[in-house]
Structures are given as structure tokens and as C-alpha cells.
Amino acid sequence: KAGVTQTPRYLIKTRGQQVTLSCSPISGHRSVSWYQQTPGQGLQFLFEYFSETQRNKGNFPGRFSGRQFSNSRSEMNVSTLELGDSALYLCASSLAPTVSYNEQFFGPGTRLTVL
């Protein structure tokens, strides 16, 4: 069974640009969550989507947005990039929040560098 896939794996952008990251969950999984990992702030929750609806959002500015498609694939977008947005962006998928044993599986991440 294929795992969570994220594209691209590496990105280099300059300040002020925007970027779109993609996540394909494990087949049959309908919930997708996004996390940012930096050396200074650690792992922080960005948002979670289930059935194309954003259910939860973390404490990030509005420049960070996302969406989920009917096939459960998700994208996140960061506009007007800042140097501090350089991070590893991780996507996690799970079956559904209503499932008792709702384990999240993480993708390999997208390493974003903002110059």
C-alpha cells in the first residue's frame, strides 16, 4: 500500500513569492493535516481537512491557506513568502476523525527554503 506522497520534495523561493505544496494521502484516507517543522519552533499544526472542509486551523497568519479536493488530495499555499517560512512542511493522513483508532501517517515532507 503506497504511503503519503508529497510534492515537490524541495523548493527554493525568494521573499515575496508564493508557493503551493501538494499532498496525496494513503488510499482510503480522508483526513489530511499539515504541519510546519523548524529548528526554533519545532512541529506546529497548520490545518486539517476532512471531506473537503477545514475543521481545524493553527495559529498561523492568513498567508497560509489550504484546500482539499474530492479525491482527498490536499494542497497548501503560502503567499508573500518570508524568510521565516523556511521549514520542512509535513502532511499527515488518517482514515477519518470518527474512527476510534485514528492513526496519522506522515509523508516525507517538502523542504522549503526562502532566500
Add this chain to the structure above:
Amino acid sequence: ELKVEQNPLFLSMQEGKNYTIYCNYSTTSDRLYWYRQDPGKSLESLFVLLSNGAVKQEGRLMASLDTKARLSTLHITAAVHDLSATYFCAVDEGYGGATNKLIFGTGTLLAVQP
């Protein structure tokens, strides 16, 4: 606001020794996860703990959850070099149902020395 504290931040162990990593959290939750991260890699799921008193074991690792004390432990038995990695605990912000909003601890960098 849910806060998750993990200690120690860094743990240098000798092979063959035992040790415990602690994870405390500040508000009620009934879902706690342990993950492993190797350098430059993503997170690997180790354990899912869903109820008070839950105990799970896999190889040399054993995790437990005490929801009343808001404490989870990850016990390492007879450490080997292959266990060297960063270990994270993560707590789901919800109670009585998953929110899929995980609050992570700071991580414990484990270095097992021969």
C-alpha cells in the same frame, strides 16, 4: 491551550542500558502518539495510546499512558545504536474524539553510544 512538555531534550545512553522519556501535557486528552524521526527524514509512527492505562510494546520500546496524571512514558530497554533518533510525543487536542490537531512535544534526541 494544550501544552506538551517532553524531557529530557537530549539523552546520551550506553548500549545495553535502560532509560525513560517523559511526556506531560496540560489539558485533558485521551489520544497520545509517539513518533520517531531520523535526521533529514519524516516522522515514523511508533505507538498510538487511546485510553488510561494503555501500554504498548514493540521490540525494545514500551509506551504507557496515564490520562489522570496527564503523563506518558516511553521506556527503552537495553538500548542499541539503531535506536538513535529523535523521539516525539504528540497529543490530540480533542477529548472523546479525534481532532487530528496534534500538539507536539519538543522532542528527545537520543544518542546511543557503543
